[in-house]
Amino acid sequence: MGSRFFNAVLLVCFVGSIALAQPERAVIGTVLDETGAVLPGVTVELITDAGAEATLTDDGGSYRFDGVGQSRATVLFR
DSSP: OHHHHHHHHHHHHHHHHHHHOOOOEEEEEEOBOTTSOBOTTOEEEEEETTEEEEEEOOTTSEEEEEEEOSSOOEEEEO
């Protein structure tokens, strides 16, 4: 009986951890002007169902948002 109870608890914990684990993604890009030159210092805003966050492009015009969920995302450049 004790072994069955332990196995049932273990199964519930395992299934629960799978249900909570949702894959995350990264949103990565480079901001360029009309001539193809990189644009450092541009504010990039990422808007998802979970909220909004912002970053600045680096010296190479690149930006990165890690840990983005699987919902629809909008990226704005200012």
